[in-house]
Amino acid sequence: MENLIFSAFGDELTASFRDQLVGLKEYGIHHIEPRGIDGKNISTLTDSELQELRKTLDQEGCGVSAIGSPIGKYSLDEDLSIHLEDYERVIRAAKILGTNKIRMFSFFIPKGENPRKYRDRVFKGIDVLLNRAVRENLLLCHENEHGIYGEKVAECVDLMENFGDTMKFVYDPCNFIYADEDNRAAFSALKPWVEYLHIKDATKEKAICPAGEGIGYIPEILGELKQQNRDIFLTLEPHLRVFTGLNDLSSNHEEILMRYQYPTAKEAFTAAVNGLFSVVNNLK
Template sequence: MYKLSCFADEISPFLSEQIEVLKKTEIRYIEARGIDNKNIADLTIAEAKEAKKKLDADGFQVSALGAPTGKIGILDNFEPHLDQFKHLLELMTVFETEYIRVFSFYIPKDANFDQYTDPVLERMQKFLDAAKGMNIKVLHENEHGIFGNIPERCKLLSKELNNPMFKLIYDSSNYILEGVEAYPHAFETVCDETIYYHIKDAVYSENRVVPAGMGDGQLPSMLGRLVKYGYDGFFSIEPHLGYFEGLAAFEHNLDIASMPKGGPQLFMIAYEALKNILNNIK
């Protein structure tokens, strides 16, 4: 049976407020990206332990760290970023989570992406080397502007790294906004390597994120297929329906200035949209 998770920082920057809203839903996991107004990568071990206590007290777990790993330019200084990743690995132990989200580096504008294949693979391998011996999965998310922005290159990463620790996250909205047919094309290209799904939809012609099922992603068909095949991983809601604290640091292709302010109401719209799809799968 699938499990529901979410980016709770789109509800509120503060963990206690995130938890109070989530208690009104069936969600008992969070994909930890922002806690108490800090990026997950900036939490100290002590702060992480305190957050874990709060989560435990209310019966919540962490499905994954929504880390910013790999969201730098391929030409940027890598060593401090690798050190940050090693800190995130320590946080994974504190939060008792198996999964960490990563990206595959922004490629210079107007460059030939394929010429950066080797540098990207080299850096991704260093992440895997840092995690060697840990019982975790490093999950690559497709994202606008990074090397793995299209399904073919996401699949290439998986094939070339050839490591059971490395798997994929599927984000239909990010494929759509890249001009890629999310379903069935992207889904079928990467489904064998994908173990985690971000739930958000988009309308390509409007360059806009919308609730699940209201965009070009054919989420009812995709989710129905996964459920019927017995998918037992996470569907993690990432609403992006409104502006929230920290959004600008994560998204480079949205017109953030024109977005309404996010919060509990917009989060619940995203949640109900997903629940409506899942409840109607026959």
């Protein structure tokens, strides 16, 4: 499966960046999407701190698949200019750590509102971010995410049809399940723009589970991507333990939730790795 390359969010394994890399290598994963670094967000690190990360990456023989940035994950009511300093640090992170890809979002929409009402404001903000990225020869990759403009398939397609020449897509099957979208239809609609995947799955009851055990259509999606003549990162983002903010599922899901709870981050991560490896190893 040479064109399907494994990466991961190491901060779901441990806080220490070096320990993240060491832990990932134990699974045979030699790329990382850095997000949480020694208790700090990647968007807050200084050039000096980023240079130290680069040394650690080189020492451990690991590469960076993309920067797991929070750019665009804030309310439209906030002045974008106050986040541009963080954006510049994310750009520096990409340059220093040796990747051209930056994960980003399309701004939180007021709850209960029709996202199309805010389309012009969203597009204006994305224009600002994209213009800066293009000047640096960097590729912004939009992730579908709960509560933002690009939560549902229709708005994600809208974004890609308008910005797809300079912005690509991070496909997250689990997030589409939470948006009550069918992943067969979602992937079919967005396939022309998919740059890489975040690998997490969920059941029909919306319990997050290892890849292939839910309704995320992951084996079928990876089967299609395997046929493409390009390298594609599969970035594990397990979320298998019950994290703060994921505790609002109804009580009748308790039995299903318990099936996918793990006593340690290591065991949760191992289950996620085994799930993905099983799917990939069974591709025809």
